[in-house]
Amino acid sequence: MWPFIARCLETMTIFLFAALGELWNQRSGVLNVGIEGVMLLGAASGFVTAIHSGSLALGFIAGIIVGGILGLLHGLLSITLKVDQVISGMGIWIFAMGFATWWADKYSGPLPASLSSPKIGGMLSPLFFLALTLVFIVWFILYRTSLGLKIRSVGEDPSVAEATGINVTRIRYLSVIVGGLLGGLSGAFLILSYLRVWSHIPTSGMGWIALALVFFSMWKPFILLGGALLFGTIWQFGVSPEVIFPGGLGIPLGVYRMLPFIATIIVLMIILSPKFRRKWGLAKPAALGLPYVKE
Amino acid sequence: MRLPRLKLERVLVLTGRDAVKISAASIIVAFVIFSIFLLLEGADAIEAYRNIFSFAFNPRLGLVTTIHRSMFLLLVTLAFILPLKTGFWNVGVQGQFYLGTVGAFAVAYALGNLPAGVLIPLMMVAASLFGAGYGAIAGFLKEKWGVNEVVLTIMLNNIAFWLIYCLVIGGPWMGISESESRSLPASAMAPTIGKIPFTVPLAIALSVIFYFLLTKSSIGYQIRCYGSNPSAAKYAGMNPLKLLIFVTAIGGAIAGLSAYHMWAGDPSFGRIPRPEGYMGIGDFTFWGIIVGLVCLLNPIAAIPASIFIGSLREGGAILVRRLGLTFGLDNVFVGILFLTFVAFQFFHRYKIIRVKKRR
Numbered sequence: 001m002w003p004f005i006a007r008c009l010e011t012m013t014i015f016l017f018a019a020l021g022e023l024w025n026q027r028s029g030v031l032n033v034g035i036e037g038v039m040l041l042g043a044a045s046g047f048v049t050a051i052h053s054g055s056l057a058l059g060f061i062a063g064i065i066v067g068g069i070l071g072l073l074h075g076l077l078s079i080t081l082k083v084d085q086v087i088s089g090m091g092i093w094i095f096a097m098g099f100a101t102w103w104a105d106k107y108s109g110p111l112p113a114s115l116s117s118p119k120i121g122g123m124l125s126p127l128f129f130l131a132l133t134l135v136f137i138v139w140f141i142l143y144r145t146s147l148g149l150k151i152r153s154v155g156e157d158p159s160v161a162e163a164t165g166i167n168v169t170r171i172r173y174l175s176v177i178v179g180g181l182l183g184g185l186s187g188a189f190l191i192l193s194y195l196r197v198w199s200h201i202p203t204s205g206m207g208w209i210a211l212a213l214v215f216f217s218m219w220k221p222f223i224l225l226g227g228a229l230l231f232g233t234i235w236q237f238g239v240s241p242e243v244i245f246p247g248g249l250g251i252p253l254g255v256y257r258m259l260p261f262i263a264t265i266i267v268l269m270i271i272l273s274p275k276f277r278r279k280w281g282l283a284k285p286a287a288l289g290l291p292y293v294k295e
Numbered sequence: 296m297r298l299p300r301l302k303l304e305r306v307l308v309l310t311g312r313d314a315v316k317i318s319a320a321s322i323i324v325a326f327v328i329f330s331i332f333l334l335l336e337g338a339d340a341i342e343a344y345r346n347i348f349s350f351a352f353n354p355r356l357g358l359v360t361t362i363h364r365s366m367f368l369l370l371v372t373l374a375f376i377l378p379l380k381t382g383f384w385n386v387g388v389q390g391q392f393y394l395g396t397v398g399a400f401a402v403a404y405a406l407g408n409l410p411a412g413v414l415i416p417l418m419m420v421a422a423s424l425f426g427a428g429y430g431a432i433a434g435f436l437k438e439k440w441g442v443n444e445v446v447l448t449i450m451l452n453n454i455a456f457w458l459i460y461c462l463v464i465g466g467p468w469m470g471i472s473e474s475e476s477r478s479l480p481a482s483a484m485a486p487t488i489g490k491i492p493f494t495v496p497l498a499i500a501l502s503v504i505f506y507f508l509l510t511k512s513s514i515g516y517q518i519r520c521y522g523s524n525p526s527a528a529k530y531a532g533m534n535p536l537k538l539l540i541f542v543t544a545i546g547g548a549i550a551g552l553s554a555y556h557m558w559a560g561d562p563s564f565g566r567i568p569r570p571e572g573y574m575g576i577g578d579f580t581f582w583g584i585i586v587g588l589v590c591l592l593n594p595i596a597a598i599p600a601s602i603f604i605g606s607l608r609e610g611g612a613i614l615v616r617r618l619g620l621t622f623g624l625d626n627v628f629v630g631i632l633f634l635t636f637v638a639f640q641f642f643h644r645y646k647i648i649r650v651k652k653r654r
Contacts, residue, residue: 033445073634081641086384086445087588091630091637094581098626106621200571201578208449215443254461261450261457265436268447272440 004236004243006123010194012232014186016131018210019217019224020138021182025071026214027142028175029155029287032074033089035183036207037096042067042187044104047198051107056115060188067184068177070096075176079169082291097201110197117193125193132225134182139221151175155285158292168292186210205261206235212264216271218283227267235260300650309643311591318589321639325632332627336620346617347610357609359490363561364579365605366498370553371583372590372597373505374426374546378434379592380509381522381542387433387448388550388580391426393455395551396558396567398425400468400476403483411482418483419555426551427544429455434543438536456574463567476567485560492560494552501549505594518542550580579608585633604629 022035032038042063050059070092077088119125142148150171153161158168187203195202209231217224237244241256271280306313330340351361371388378385398421406414433451437444462468463476470477485492509515521528521538529535557576558564567573586604590596611625 077634077637081638082644083637083640087640088637090384090386090445090584091633094585094633095630097578097581098623098628098630102621102623102627105623200574205449205453208446208453212443212446212450215446252461252464252466254457254464257460258454258457261453264450265442265447268442269436269440272442277441 001243002121003123004240006119006121007194007240008229008233008236009124009128010189010232011235012228013125013128013131014190014194014206015210015213015228015232015235016135016225017182017186017189018207019213019228020131020134020221021071021179021186022211022214023217023219023221023224024138024142024151024182025172025175025179026288027155027219027285028151028172029158029285029290029292030075030078030172030176030179031085031089031289032071032092032176032179032183033086033211034070034074034092034096035089035179035211036203036205037089037093038067038070038180038183039187039190039207039210040096040100040201040203041070042184043191043202044100044187044198045184046188047111047191048104048107050111050115050192054112054115056117056192059115059192060185063184063188063192064181065184067187068181071177071180071183072173074180075173078291079172079176082293085289085291101200104198105200108198108200111192115192125189127189127193135221135225142221152285155287158287159294162294172292183207209235209260209264212268216267218271218280219285220283231260231263234263301647302650303645304648306642306644306646314591314643317639317642318591318636320642321636322589322632324639325628325635328631328635329628332624332631333620336624338614338618338620343614343618343620346613348606349610350613350617351606351610357606357613360561361602361606361609362491362495363556364609365602366495367553367557367560367579368582368586368601368605368608369498369502369597370549370556371580372586372601373502373594374430374550374553374580375583375587376546376590376592376594376597377505377509377518377549378430378542378546379522379587380518381538382525383434383437383539383543384445385430385433385448385543385546386445386581386584387430387451388546388583389577390448390452390455391429391547391550392554392557392577392580393452393459393573394429394547395422395426395554396459396573397455397462398422398551399555399558400462400479400567403479404468404477407480407483409482411486414480414482415485415559418559419552422551422555423548424551426554427548430543430545430547430550431540433547434539434541435536437543438539452577456570456577459567459573460570464570468567470566474569475572478566479559483559484562484565485556492556494556494560498556499598502594502598509594514541553580582608582629585629585636589632589636604632 018035018039025032045066046059046063049062050056074088074092077083078085150166154168154171162168191202213227217227238256238259333340333343351357374388375385399418402418402421433448436442436447468476485494517533517538586600590600608625614620614624615622
């Protein structure tokens with residue numbers, strides 16, 4: 001059972017890194033639907049760097065930096081050029097798919113065995129605890145610091161925030177870059193610790209689930225933690241159902257792989273059902289998705 | 296020397312002519328940036344472009360495949376355009392294409408003995424219905440529940456991917472090679488007019504019909520109204536739920552139909568290929584997003600644009616063979632085109648003007 005639990009916790013870590021970054025930048029009012037693309041390029045650069053340099057640490061650093069650059073790009077497009085945030089995010093995603101296919105698919109295959117990191121109980125990466133700590137840190141920054149107050153007010157009403165002397169552009173840039181850095185870390189972690197094998201589009205929809213997780217966390221880090229645990233478990237169960245049901249009960253493997261996606265739709269529907277809808281609408285950053293145009 | 300002083304000015308009304316210019320400029324810039332990638336690969340950019348297009352449009356080499364892929368691209372572009380006219384981001388074309396695949400193959404395997412004249416229309420109807428149903432689910436959930444349609448349709452795409460996986464890999468449709476499906480019966484393949492499948496003129500006819508539907512019909516008027524101002528449309532008595540389900544179902548039907556065109560219109564397919572293979576075609580549907588946006592959602596403009604972009608995909612393959620470049624450069628081009636197009640959206644809102652020196 002321990003290997004399965006460790007794998008669940010690693011999947012949870014992947015979701016947590018990406019979703020925490022996305023939560024942060026959504027709190028400042030910037031929606032980045034390209035998070036799957038950020039993860040994908042983070043994973044690609046992490047993987048290629050690790051193979052060439054022979055160092056996992058450098059791989060992680062490369063993934064994080066590339067993620068940050070993509071966050072910056074999203075900021076450039078959606079904050080400075082004031083392009084629709086959905087179009088910009090889509091652009092980053094489609095670009096990442098094309099670029100990663102061309103650049104990293106030729107490295108398809110496993111990481112060399114020499115590139116291994118210490119794991120707790122032989123299975124769980126210590127970065128899991130970093131992710132847990134980050135939940136607390138993000139919560140602390142958002143709710144207990146003046147920076148967090150600025151971020152949240154920029155996400156609610158940028159023109160009022162500007163009037164009180166907050167530099168909206170700077171706060172939003174900071175937020176999208178943090179979102180990108182964490183998205184890149186998530187991708188690097190996915191490929192360097194969890195999968196350890198490159199195959200075509202290894203993220204396989206995880207970034208989109210991370211995005212959905214932010215929506216139904218009601219933009220609160222601790223709810224996000226629970227959501228990531230739930231979906232980490234569902235995802236891992238989808239990958240290896242035989243741990244719980246020996247032989248998979250004769251149901252084809254593909255059916256299990258659908259589960260996280262079906263679960264996402266169901267949870268999105270629950271959160272938007274009449275019972276929760278009002279609460280959800282109130283929690284949503286009011287300026288989310290709107291470019292800020294100074295008049 | 297002194298630099299000219301520049302200033303930003305808000306664009307209040309964007310004329311159609313300016314929008315076309317901006318789209319064209321973004322394509323040119325994409326080509327320039329892509330040339331840098333070609334240089335990085337050690338290829339002469341001009342030589343590479345000449346190879347791409349001469350291969351893609353050579354009747355003895357790539358032309359037939361170019362037309363086939365371009366028309367597939369046209370169909371998926373139409374499937375994307377119509378829902379976006381109401382503001383619905385149909386990123387689920389991929390899933391609707393997968394469902395169309397399931398519909399078409401289910402009919403072909405179950406009723407393979409029927410004559411071609413009956414079997415083919417049945418396959419096309421089934422493909423359209425499956426795609427339409429899948430699209431309508433997304434439209435319904437978006438309008439009734441307010442679920443974010445981008446996340447929703449991506450989830451549906453992934454579900455549909457694994458559905459085909461279940462049917463083919465170790466499932467009822469498994470062929471001799473375990474990772475591919477059984478071949479379609481010969482009567483299911485699309486009849487051709489000199490090597491060109493009949494679905495090609497059909498795709499062009501559909502885009503003309505779409506054009507008139509959007510500009511000249513009452514439902515098209517409603518769609519445009521709702522897209523530009525949903526609350527005003529509601530006050531005017533339009534039913535958003537019906538409208539959303541209509542556009543997503545029609546979009547899904549076209550996406551489903553594209554599945555018949557893809558698998559039965561090219562003799563080298565005739566079956567569902569390995570998962571990476573059908574996923575590759577599924578990812579190709581995302582190119583429809585960029586074609587649709589660059590064409591400013593105009594179904595007629597989508598015809599030349601999809602031929603142009605489609606020829607890049609087919610011709611891009613020659614870069615691998617003839618110039619020894621890395622596989623997948625065509626995907627990079629589309630990614631770059633999308634990003635430059637996104638950046639050029641800036642000019643939909645602002646223009647840069649030169650400030651004249653006052654004396």
